[in-house]
Amino acid sequence: MATFFGEVLSVYSRAVEEDEYDDMTHENEEDEQIRREIEEKRCVEVHWLSQTEGGCVSCSDLIIAVGPNATGFISAYVLSSGGWTAVGWVSLWNEQSHGSERPDTAPGPGEPSCILYQQKHTPSVLICQCCCYVAEDQLFQWTEKVFSCVQTRDLTVTVLSDCSATEYKTPDYLSGSSLPFLRSLKTSKHTGPVSSPALEQPNISTGLAAAVLSHCQVERIAAVLYQCYSDVHLPDSLSMQTYRAAVSGVLKLDQNPSPDVLQKITRVSELQSNLYT
DSSP: OBOTTOOBOOOOOOOOOHHHHHHHHHHHHHHHHHHHHHHHHTOOEEEESSOOGGGOBOOSEEEEEESHHHHHHIIIIIGGGSOEEEEEEEEOOOTTOSSSSOOOSOOOTTSOOEEEEEESSOTTEEEEEEOSOOOGGGHHHHHHHHHTTBOOTTOEEEEEEEEEGGGOOOSSOOOGGGOSEEEEEEOTTOOSOOSSOBOOTTOOOOHHHHHHHHHHHHTTOEEEEEEEEESOSSOOHHHHHTTHHHHTTTOOOOSSOOHHHHHHHHHHHHHHHHHTO
């Protein structure tokens, strides 16, 4: 077959032999079976470490931390106070998981995980520290599963998220001295004060943080997302400090975590980065 430009193209027939058709059908069945097995493994489940009545906990404030600086901040300034206890964890599997199966036991220290913590003196305050990768096709499952386990009436959600400064769009020059900084997005239901300027257009939020905020907007839950723009990949004390004002109204924070705590957080973040890259 010749084109208008004199190129010669090969001609392929759509006719196939019966044996070839059977092979194609068999391959399609195998592909469907593989897809079904992958979908089963990609299911997201919430596991409670103790018996929870009705599978739902009373919650007035839920703080979700996503990214190395956000999760590092929770470890250094919140959980290190000792006023928290792990009450549950979220199991999931995807192409960046270090194992071939979805975990069926609670993750150990330093392992990629999504762990739920409850404040001891105020049990209605929960933290979800998400130190793992959540694939795009798992975002809806993750939000549905987690929010189905907490009472959403009069609930306030605070999301802490990381973002590279290279993704921040601004008409003005962004100097290194202005980093790190915080920007916020909130749902229409959130009427309380916000601790940082709003995220300017055309900047956007993506991933799990955006999925949580979208879920809260649809379900009419008061929620605010704080996104830290930083020029560092691993957590550092300067970037983590930006979240203090965002949660100070809900949490009592450690003023000066010890250097040992910060070094431990950095080592754990390096391990998680190696497992999920």
